[in-house]
Amino acid sequence: MRGNLAKAFVLTETQFFRRAALPKSYTDLLGRKLFLFLLTVQGLVAFALITLGVMLRKSGVAKNVIRPRIRQEIARAGVALLPMFLFVALALGFLVIGQTVSALAKFGATGYLGTTMVIVIVRELGPLLAAMLVLARVGTAHVIELGTARALGEVEALEALGIDPVHYLIVPRVIGMAVGVFALTVYLIIGALVSGYLFAFLQDVPLTPGDYFKQIAEALGWLDFALLALKTLAFGFFIAIVTCYHGLAQPLRLEDVSRVAVRAVTQGVIVCVLIDALFILLYLLT
Amino acid sequence: MSEQPDRTAIEMRGVSVGAMRDISFTVVEEVNWSVAAGEFWVIAGQEHSGKSDLLMLAAGLMPPASGSYKLFGLETQSFGEAELAERLRLGFVFEGGQLFKQLTIRENVALPLQYHRDLPSAAAAQEAQALLELMELTPLADLMPPNISENWLQRAALARALILKPEMLLLDNPLGRLGGRHLQWWLRFLDRLGRGHEWCGGKPMTLVASTDDLRPWPGAQRKFALLRDRKFFPLGSWTDVASAGDPILKELLAVPVDLAS
Numbered sequence: 001m002r003g004n005l006a007k008a009f010v011l012t013e014t015q016f017f018r019r020a021a022l023p024k025s026y027t028d029l030l031g032r033k034l035f036l037f038l039l040t041v042q043g044l045v046a047f048a049l050i051t052l053g054v055m056l057r058k059s060g061v062a063k064n065v066i067r068p069r070i071r072q073e074i075a076r077a078g079v080a081l082l083p084m085f086l087f088v089a090l091a092l093g094f095l096v097i098g099q100t101v102s103a104l105a106k107f108g109a110t111g112y113l114g115t116t117m118v119i120v121i122v123r124e125l126g127p128l129l130a131a132m133l134v135l136a137r138v139g140t141a142h143v144i145e146l147g148t149a150r151a152l153g154e155v156e157a158l159e160a161l162g163i164d165p166v167h168y169l170i171v172p173r174v175i176g177m178a179v180g181v182f183a184l185t186v187y188l189i190i191g192a193l194v195s196g197y198l199f200a201f202l203q204d205v206p207l208t209p210g211d212y213f214k215q216i217a218e219a220l221g222w223l224d225f226a227l228l229a230l231k232t233l234a235f236g237f238f239i240a241i242v243t244c245y246h247g248l249a250q251p252l253r254l255e256d257v258s259r260v261a262v263r264a265v266t267q268g269v270i271v272c273v274l275i276d277a278l279f280i281l282l283y284l285l286t
Numbered sequence: 287m288s289e290q291p292d293r294t295a296i297e298m299r300g301v302s303v304g305a306m307r308d309i310s311f312t313v314v315e316e317v318n319w320s321v322a323a324g325e326f327w328v329i330a331g332q333e334h335s336g337k338s339d340l341l342m343l344a345a346g347l348m349p350p351a352s353g354s355y356k357l358f359g360l361e362t363q364s365f366g367e368a369e370l371a372e373r374l375r376l377g378f379v380f381e382g383g384q385l386f387k388q389l390t391i392r393e394n395v396a397l398p399l400q401y402h403r404d405l406p407s408a409a410a411a412q413e414a415q416a417l418l419e420l421m422e423l424t425p426l427a428d429l430m431p432p433n434i435s436e437n438w439l440q441r442a443a444l445a446r447a448l449i450l451k452p453e454m455l456l457l458d459n460p461l462g463r464l465g466g467r468h469l470q471w472w473l474r475f476l477d478r479l480g481r482g483h484e485w486c487g488g489k490p491m492t493l494v495a496s497t498d499d500l501r502p503w504p505g506a507q508r509k510f511a512l513l514r515d516r517k518f519f520p521l522g523s524w525t526d527v528a529s530a531g532d533p534i535l536k537e538l539l540a541v542p543v544d545l546a547s
Contacts, residue, residue: 049516061404062400062401063404064400064404064405064406064407064410065397065400065401149386149387152378152384152387153384154384154386154387156306156342156347156380156383156384157299157380157384157386159347159365160345160377160378160380161397161398161401161446161450162370162373162374162398162401162446163397163398163401164367166422168401176482200389225447266512
């Protein structure tokens with residue numbers, strides 16, 4: 001149990017590098033930053049693998065404790081964010097339609113409205129925006145909660161009771177966030193598509209609802225559904241991994257928690273963008 | 287392993303204890319110590335003498351920096367999942383309790399039961415009720431840890447450590463933050479555990495407690511050890527402690543010392 005966590009954290013004994021005297025030349029600084037970056041990547045990958053391993057090996061252990069915890073996390077990273085997502089969906093539909101209608105009208109191409117919506121919202125903005133919002137609302141909470149718990153010795157308390165901290169603290173959060181981002185993206189996309197039509201209608205675009213949704217249906221392929229699911233699950237999984245990792249790995253004192261929270265959010269954004277880039281490649285290849 | 291009638295609970299040979307927060311930093315060196323089942327040890331030491339680290343090592347929360355450590359006759363580095371059964375023979379009470387802040391007192395106490403036996407929360411809470419009553423915690427059972435006093439937090443932590451009926455209990459400075467009435471309750475309760483409490487089936491429990499104040503602890507049935515200058519000194523019984531002339535020991539006993547000297 002301790003072994004699990006220790007394995008991931010020993011890899012990232014970065015304090016030495018952070019505390020070392022400032023290097024003289026810029027290249028040294030660059031080297032140090034690069035080295036720190038690689039160590040963090042290594043630690044994150046190890047942590048992700050450990051979490052996956054625990055998730056699979058202990059899927060049947062202590063269901064009565066873990067299942068309610070998972071429900072709790074899904075409620076927190078999903079259900080509780082629905083009102084905010086409704087608002088964002090309305091805004092997103094309005095933004096995209098407002099811009100595209102005026103642009104497409106110049107070429108008399110308002111007929112492509114549905115197709116544009118699919119490309120912009122279903123493939124790119126929807127998932128990424130959902131991931132960012134969940135990162136901001138729930139990911140930060142994860143870092144702070146776990147960081148505080150670690151600084152106050154609750155992780156040791158779990159270990160002393162023979163409860164695997166990864167199983168009890170991390171697994172429910174990872175599952176909750178993966179499911180949360182996936183479900184919220186679906187709601188966000190549906191909301192944005194509907195509100196998009198609403199605003200197009202208000203702007204007198206000559207398009208019946210039937211045509212609009214037919215365009216959308218035609219622009220969507222099976223690959224969109226598959227990649228959307230994969231992408232959003234990956235977003236949720238990795239946001240949870242990054243935030244939980246930083247919550248648990250570094251802060252041994254309460255003062256460290258805020259610093260670590262900032263770092264975790266930054267890295268969360270970077271990870272999401274990298275995953276997104278990976279999926280763009282997949283789209284282009286297929 | 288547990289079938290063998292091994293009478294030694296803790297056996298340390300040449301163990302160096304690293305700090306919990308930074309294992310490369312040694313706080314106590316060359317510990318040679320054995321605790322037989324049923325003994326009651328009190329480890330005295332000033333602040334930062336490594337009491338907590340020694341106990342955490344004994345609980346398998348971290349590996350020894352060097353030397354050999356056997357717990358219940360089993361060579362131990364630090365506990366993994368394979369040694370879960372051994373780990374559950376041992377309870378640990380942290381200084382300050384370290385209860386889970388998101389859970390009520392009742393949920394805190396019932397959590398180990400619920401996790402290890404996979405009970406639904408209602409069933410686990412029901413089983414925990416007997417222990418809560420025994421420890422007079424029932425009126426506080428539905429409060430969150432930040433809302434109750436340190437005296438009661440410490441007692442709730444004891445309840446959480448006892449819920450799985452361990453054979454050995456390690457307590458990190460259990461009396462350090464307690465008020466008078468609670469102090470008496472703890473001393474009486476620990477003695478009852480040592481003699482064999484009905485909660486744990488009447489079997490005498492092995493106890494190890496650390497302290498930075500020896501005054502509440504005199505008792506012929508207890509064994510004493512001192513941590514000083516990164517060394518571990520087993521002292522023996524209370525009479526040996528009282529006759530030893532160590533200045534730090536005197537301080538721990540709050541004997542008036544001449545500050546000028």
